[in-house]
Amino acid sequence: MYIECRGRLVIQFAILFGPILHPNHYGHHYPYTYIPAFVCHLAVTHNSSQDRQWVQHWCPKTEGGFNRVFIFTLNNGKRVVAKLPFALAGPSNLATASEVATIKFLQAKTSIPIPEILDWSVDSTNTIGSDQQVRCIDAIYQNVKEMVDIEFPAFGSLYLVDSPLDPSHRQPSDELFCIGPHCGSRYWDCNVGEPRYYHNTKPNHGPRTNLEEYCDGLIDAGLSKIPLVDPELEKRPFYHGSVQAHLNLLKDTRAVLKKMSADPRIQSAVTPVLFHPDLHKRNIFVSEDDPSIVTAIIDWQSISIEPAFWYADEVPDFTVPTEPENLLCTRTFELCSQYLTPKLSGPRLMDETLFRPFRYSYRTWKDGAVALHHELIETSQSWKELGFTDSSPYPLPTPKELVDYEKEYKLFVAAQDLKRDLSTLLNTASDGWVHAEDWEATKSNHKAFDGILGAVLTNEDPDDDEPVKYEEVLRSIWPFDPNTRIRLCGSKKGYGNTT
Numbered sequence: 001m002y003i004e005c006r007g008r009l010v011i012q013f014a015i016l017f018g019p020i021l022h023p024n025h026y027g028h029h030y031p032y033t034y035i036p037a038f039v040c041h042l043a044v045t046h047n048s049s050q051d052r053q054w055v056q057h058w059c060p061k062t063e064g065g066f067n068r069v070f071i072f073t074l075n076n077g078k079r080v081v082a083k084l085p086f087a088l089a090g091p092s093n094l095a096t097a098s099e100v101a102t103i104k105f106l107q108a109k110t111s112i113p114i115p116e117i118l119d120w121s122v123d124s125t126n127t128i129g130s131d132q133q134v135r136c137i138d139a140i141y142q143n144v145k146e147m148v149d150i151e152f153p154a155f156g157s158l159y160l161v162d163s164p165l166d167p168s169h170r171q172p173s174d175e176l177f178c179i180g181p182h183c184g185s186r187y188w189d190c191n192v193g194e195p196r197y198y199h200n201t202k203p204n205h206g207p208r209t210n211l212e213e214y215c216d217g218l219i220d221a222g223l224s225k226i227p228l229v230d231p232e233l234e235k236r237p238f239y240h241g242s243v244q245a246h247l248n249l250l251k252d253t254r255a256v257l258k259k260m261s262a263d264p265r266i267q268s269a270v271t272p273v274l275f276h277p278d279l280h281k282r283n284i285f286v287s288e289d290d291p292s293i294v295t296a297i298i299d300w301q302s303i304s305i306e307p308a309f310w311y312a313d314e315v316p317d318f319t320v321p322t323e324p325e326n327l328l329c330t331r332t333f334e335l336c337s338q339y340l341t342p343k344l345s346g347p348r349l350m351d352e353t354l355f356r357p358f359r360y361s362y363r364t365w366k367d368g369a370v371a372l373h374h375e376l377i378e379t380s381q382s383w384k385e386l387g388f389t390d391s392s393p394y395p396l397p398t399p400k401e402l403v404d405y406e407k408e409y410k411l412f413v414a415a416q417d418l419k420r421d422l423s424t425l426l427n428t429a430s431d432g433w434v435h436a437e438d439w440e441a442t443k444s445n446h447k448a449f450d451g452i453l454g455a456v457l458t459n460e461d462p463d464d465d466e467p468v469k470y471e472e473v474l475r476s477i478w479p480f481d482p483n484t485r486i487r488l489c490g491s492k493k494g495y496g497n498t499t
Contacts, residue, residue: 066301066302090183090184090185090188090190090301090302091183091188091190094157094180094181094183095183095184095301095302096301097159097160097163097183098157098158098159098180098183098302098303098304099300099301099302099303100160101158101159101160101163101177102157102158102274102300102303103300104160104176104177105158105173105176105177106147106274106300108176109146109150110143110146110147110150111143111146112143112144112146112147112297113143113294113295113296113297114296114297114298114300115296115298132290132291132292133291133318133328133329133332134328134329134332135292136286136291136292136294136318137318137319137329137332137333137336138292138332138336139292139293139294140279140284140294140297140316140318140336141333141336141337141340141341142340143294143297144275144276144279144340144341145340145341147274147275147276148273148274148275148341148343148344149343150274151272152173152179152272152273152274152305153171153172153173153179153209153272154171154179154206154207154208154209154272154305155179155182155206155207155208155209155213155214155272155304155305155306155307156171156179156180156181156182156206156207156208156304156305157179157180157181157182157183157184157206157207157303157304157305158173158177158178158179158180158274158303158305159177159178159179159180160176160177160178161175161176161177161178163178163180165178165180165181169181169205169206169207170207171207171209179207179305180206180207181205181206181207182205182206182207182217182304183302183304184302184304185302186221186362187204187205187206187217187221188205194225194366195225195227196224196225197224197225197226197227197228198224199228200223200224200226200247201220201223201224202220203220203224204216204217204220204221204224205217211261211266211267211270211307212258212261214270214307215254215257215258215261215358215361216254218257218358218361218362219250219253219254219257219361219362221362222246222250222253222361222362222363222364222365223247223250225364225365225366226243226246226247226365227243228243229243230242230243235476236368236476237368237411237412237415237473237476237477238408238411238473238476239368239369239370239408239409239411239412240368240369240370241364241368241369241370245369246364246365246369249364249369249372249373249376250361250364252376252393252394252395253357253361253372253376253394255393255394256357256376256379256380256392256393256394257357257358257361258393259388259390259392259393260354260357260358260379260388263354263387263388265350265354265387266309266354268346269307269308269309269312269346269347269350269354269355270307270308270309271307271308271343272305272306272307272308273305273306273307273308273310273311273343273344274303274304274305275303275306275311275314275344276297276299276300276303277301277302277303277304278299279297279314279316280316280317280318281316281317281318282299283297283298283299284296284297284318285297285298308343308344308346308347309347309350309354309355309358310358310359311344312344312347312348312350312352312355313348313352315333316333319332319333351386353378353379353382353386354386356375356378356379357372357375357376357379360372360375367412368412370405370408370409370411370412371409371412373405373408373409374405374409374412376394377394377396377397377402377405379392379394380392380394380396381396407467410467411467411468411473411477413467414467414468414477415477415479418477418478418479419479422479426442427441427442428442
């Protein structure tokens with residue numbers, strides 16, 4: 001939890017103590033009963049004033065996909081802003097411990113402006129001109145350079161050396177910090193509807209000291225999502241694949257990644273790098289007097305040390321041109337990245353096909369087997385052209401199997417397009433998250449299913465390559481529940497989710 005006092009973030013807590021918070025029915029958001037008294041205590045404890053302080057007024061401010069934010073007003077007129085992370089942000093104790101350690105690490109090692117933390121706990125009991133934009137991007141990357149230039153001995157998340165970690169699950173960084181288990185939700189049972197199973201593999205959260213171990217972690221994360229028996233098989237799109245198909249696919253992928261990892265080009269792109277996981281405008285504060293001066297970079301939650309190529313395709317939104325003909329910000333970003341953060345620009349200039357199997361390897365059960373199948377087929381078919389020696393460990397399908405895979409992949413692409421278009425229409429996040437103020441309008445707009453279904457059913461002459469021809473196919477790829485329309489998650493006044 002962050003507490004902001006007159007524009008300065010001064011205190012951070014992971015979750016509230018003991019009975020103050022209880023998971024709601026869906027398991028990843030929390031009601032906010034009794035929060036004012038607790039935050040009042042924290043605000044009083046860490047207030048520099050000797051006078052007694054208390055909370056006069058409080059109200060919920062806003063919600064994001066990973067946090068809820070509250071606004072408190074103290075009797076002395078100071079405002080306190082508290083940020084409470086949801087469970088899906090990652091395992092709460094590790095995520096917050098690592099976030100705090102990372103902030104302290106960067107404050108000690110760099111001059112990146114990050115709000116100060118005075119206390120924390122994991123106890124579960126303005127439009128600017130183009131010249132200013134260029135200078136702002138340069139200022140941001142001057143700061144980022146300090147972080148990217150730091151060398152690390154392993155992949156994982158940062159912790160203080162006195163963090164209660166298993167000694168076998170830590171790598172020393174220096175006298176104050178160590179690298180421990182990756183705290184991102186990629187490796188943990190944090191997301192609703194995505195349980196973990198360990199009958200095919202053991203928990204593998206890191207840290208990892210080399211790329212082969214890192215790849216094993218990705219594959220093991222994928223295996224941990226596969227159940228013994230799929231109770232939803234009949235409801236899934238036909239491209240999803242059976243349990244055995246996913247197991248076979250990940251076995252092949254492990255062999256492919258191991259072979260690719262030995263290539264010198266890949267090895268040149270796997271330097272352990274610490275990088276901000278969400279470096280966008282909403283998390284960067286600049287001076288009101290001079291927007292080229294960065295005053296704070298916030299939201300360090302779930303930051304981790306990854307191979308450089310993992311961050312290579314990250315393009316901050318402040319570099320995207322607002323008009324097609326205005327490429328100044330994009331070019332500035334490219335130059336700053338090339339000269340200030342070459343660890344990241346090097347992999348970015350390489351053929352992205354070299355890295356795509358790595359990025360999809362842990363997502364098969366969520367995306368469907370066809371997505372990773374497609375990447376392995378594309379990689380193996382271009383094995384020689386990509387410059388690999390010997391042959392690909394992945395056995396290419398027969399011509400007939402390739403035809404079937406192509407049909408499945410077309411439906412997968414159609415499903416992704418549908419999800420993107422619906423998210424735009426409904427003004428939701430890709431996972432179905434809805435702002436509270438948009439809830440009623442979103443429920444009304446979700447009736448779009450009826451119109452799309454009608455178009456499918458009345459299309460008397462569909463093209464042969466049209467992937468969605470029948471009602472059951474449309475229902476299988478519809479990203480939100482078409483029968484109950486939209487299901488409200490969280491408090492009735494606040495949180496909505498279309499899944």
